[in-house]
Amino acid sequence: MTKEIDKKKYGEKAIREARLEPWPNPSPERDYLIEISFPEFTCLCPRSGYPDFATIRISYVPGDYIVELKSLKLYLNSFRDRHISHEEATNRIFGDLSEAINPKSLKVVGDFHPRGNVHTVVTVEEGLVTKS
Secondary structure: OOOHHHOOOHHHHHHHOOOOOEEEOOOOOOOOOEEEEEEEEEEEOOOOOOEEEEEEEEEEEOOOEEEOHHHHHHHHHOOOOOEOOHHHHHHHHHHHHHHHHOOOEEEEEEEEEEEOOEEEEEEEEEOOOOOO
């Protein structure tokens, strides 16, 4: 009898193998703003191991590439078992997205839910990102 407990679910495997996937920008002749909200971000506190919850907001003006959304979802879910600070998580997301799609401008906001009566918002931005 095979131990079902030892087998990873297909979603767990997809998250473990997650990579940001660049797609060609369908309108490279035009500057336009893409805004993405990911309200179920989780990671682990590097000191206590307690879970941290956040909304990650991404705004960018694409260059030659946009990010494929399923790959972004899986990538962001890959943080759920990482011991990482709010600051490092937000900066890592910014750096990885910047490297993957090389946008004209990029802003990543990590809005972490209060824990211990402390609310943290980390914003990393490069280039001019405007609200539509």
